[in-house]
Amino acid sequence: xxxxxxxxxxxxxxxxxxxxxxxxxxxxxxxxxxxxxxxxxxxxxxxxxxxxxxxxxxxxxxxxxxxxxxxxxxxxxxxxxxxxxxxxxxxxx
Amino acid sequence: xxxxxxxxxxxxxxxxxxxxxxxxxxxxxxxxxxxxxxxxxxxxxxxxxxxxxxxxxxxxxxxxxxxxxxxxxxxxxxxxxxxxxxxxxxxxxxxxxxxxxxxxxxxxxxxxxxxxxxxxxxxxxxxxxxxxxxxxxxxxxxxxxxxxxxxxxxxxxxxxx
Amino acid sequence: xxxxxxxxxxxxxxxxxxxxxxxxxxxxxxxxxxxxxxxxxxxxxxxxxxxxxxxxxxxxxxxxxxxxxxxxxxxxxxxxxxxxxxxxxxxxxxxxxxxxxxxxxxxxxxxxxxxxxxxxxxxxxxxxxxxxxxxxxxxxxxxxxxxxxxxxxxxxxxxxxxxxxxxxxxxxxxxxxxxxxxxxxxxxxxxxxxxxxxxxxxxxxxxxxxxxxxxxxxxxxxxxxxxxxxxxxxxxxxxxx
Numbered sequence: 372x373x374x375x376x377x378x379x380x381x382x383x384x385x386x387x388x389x390x391x392x393x394x395x396x397x398x399x400x401x402x403x404x405x406x407x408x409x410x411x412x413x414x415x416x417x418x419x420x421x422x423x424x425x426x427x428x429x430x431x432x433x434x435x436x437x438x439x440x441x442x443x444x445x446x447x448x449x450x451x452x453x454x455x456x457x458x459x460x461x462x463x464x
Numbered sequence: 465x466x467x468x469x470x471x472x473x474x475x476x477x478x479x480x481x482x483x484x485x486x487x488x489x490x491x492x493x494x495x496x497x498x499x500x501x502x503x504x505x506x507x508x509x510x511x512x513x514x515x516x517x518x519x520x521x522x523x524x525x526x527x528x529x530x531x532x533x534x535x536x537x538x539x540x541x542x543x544x545x546x547x548x549x550x551x552x553x554x555x556x557x558x559x560x561x562x563x564x565x566x567x568x569x570x571x572x573x574x575x576x577x578x579x580x581x582x583x584x585x586x587x588x589x590x591x592x593x594x595x596x597x598x599x600x601x602x603x604x605x606x607x608x609x610x611x612x613x614x615x616x617x618x619x620x621x622x623x624x625x
Numbered sequence: 626x627x628x629x630x631x632x633x634x635x636x637x638x639x640x641x642x643x644x645x646x647x648x649x650x651x652x653x654x655x656x657x658x659x660x661x662x663x664x665x666x667x668x669x670x671x672x673x674x675x676x677x678x679x680x681x682x683x684x685x686x687x688x689x690x691x692x693x694x695x696x697x698x699x700x701x702x703x704x705x706x707x708x709x710x711x712x713x714x715x716x717x718x719x720x721x722x723x724x725x726x727x728x729x730x731x732x733x734x735x736x737x738x739x740x741x742x743x744x745x746x747x748x749x750x751x752x753x754x755x756x757x758x759x760x761x762x763x764x765x766x767x768x769x770x771x772x773x774x775x776x777x778x779x780x781x782x783x784x785x786x787x788x789x790x791x792x793x794x795x796x797x798x799x800x801x802x803x804x805x806x807x808x809x810x811x812x813x814x815x816x817x818x819x820x821x822x823x824x825x826x827x828x829x830x831x832x833x834x835x836x837x838x839x840x841x842x843x844x845x846x847x848x849x850x851x852x853x854x855x856x857x858x859x860x861x862x863x864x865x866x
Binding site: 378381382383388395398399404406409410413417420421428 | 727738
Binding site for chain 2: 661
């Protein structure tokens with residue numbers, strides 16, 4: 372018991388040692404949970420969209436026609452989507 | 465491919481120019497980046513009496529003299545020394561032979577009137593038993609030298625000039 | 626590098642690594658905490674406050690490590706336009722900012738009892754504060770444009786320009802007089818390691834844990850960014866088609 376009290380007292384520096392570990396736990400734990408939940412949320416939305424738009428084939432087609440699609444911002448993406456919608460236009464090289 | 469190469473050269477050149485500019489600026493403002501003056505710095509570039517600045521070094525062994533709330537001690541960098549007077553609470557690490565940084569100004573007699581005192585410790589960490597056995601076996605000298613280096617900062621040798 | 630540029634292949638690799646990095650993180654965190662809080666000795670000068678080191682020093686190392694990783698990813702993105710490099714930089718920024726917050730706040734909690742001050746404007750502390758603003762600036766800039774690509778480019782340039790701060794942080798304690806002491810662990814150079822072996826166990830265990838934490842959150846973050854990008858593509862296709 373005495374040892375336990377001494378442990379929590381940290382030689383009189385309890386007010387500095389424990390908050391240090393606390394800050395690290397809260398910040399790192401909080402970020403971890405935030406990233407984890409964001410990942411689950413986005414992957415769930417993606418799965419729902421894929422199901423609604425006719426399964427995987429459609430997604431793969433969308434990805435391939437814009438092989439650089441992942442990093443592409445709205446404007447370029449819109450071009451590609453438009454090109455897909457009207458196959459005659461040839462699409463971006 | 466050529467576009468990629470051009471981008472590579474462009475970005476690399478930009479970084480090189482940036483690095484050179486930063487190095488030049490840092491060299492130019494190097495003095496103002498010093499957090500404190502050592503007694504040697506003070507000797508080389510005297511500070512006007514009454515002007516506020518920070519003085520750093522080691523608390524000389526055997527120099528601490530407590531008189532109630534007022535405490536007198538000597539700051540040394542093992543070359544020159546400056547006497548200091550301070551009234552107030554000291555940090556836990558304030559000890560003879562340990563590093564210290566004080567903020568204040570010089571009085572006409574050349575005594576440093578400190579308004580606050582911060583402790584500066586060195587980069588050595590060890591359990592008390594190890595420190596004791598080091599002292600007993602005579603290997604302690606090395607640690608004290610390390611502390612002196614820490615207290616002086618790298619003022620004479622390390623400045624990027 | 627080309628192998629990782631393909632998101633689908635990247636996902637396969639990331640999913641293979643994730644359980645391992647999470648396991649390493651949990652294991653070394655356990656070892657680090659037990660040794661850091663219980664089994665390691667107090668310091669001869671600083672007493673029990675030395676235990677703050679086991680959080681403060683590894684997180685401070687990570688602030689430099691994550692920023693450098695972010696800068697390299699930004700460089701790869703700017704020059705070769707690899708999509709995953711952009712996502713890696715974007716996913717790194719919040720992790721780096723979190724480590725910087727931990728480094729600064731544990732430093733204050735250590736500085737108060739030992740130095741006698743929560744904060745001083747010496748070269749080391751000030752340059753680390755600037756690093757925090759660089760991380761926050763990166764995150765703000767990356768999301769400041771409607772055109773995502775423009776945000777990526779602007780943020781990548783900031784990340785590269787800001788990298789000059791990294792050597793300044795590292796060597797500030799050697800170049801200028803600072804209140805902060807010089808490094809205790811120098812893998813190269815004459816001074817070597819000036820920490821007792823009994824204190825190195827928790828220090829390195831926590832360092833491994835924090836590195837594994839970064840790998841784990843980074844991979845989860847990139848996976849999330851890839852999913853979000855696919856969602857954006859699908860939504861656009863929906864609108865257009």
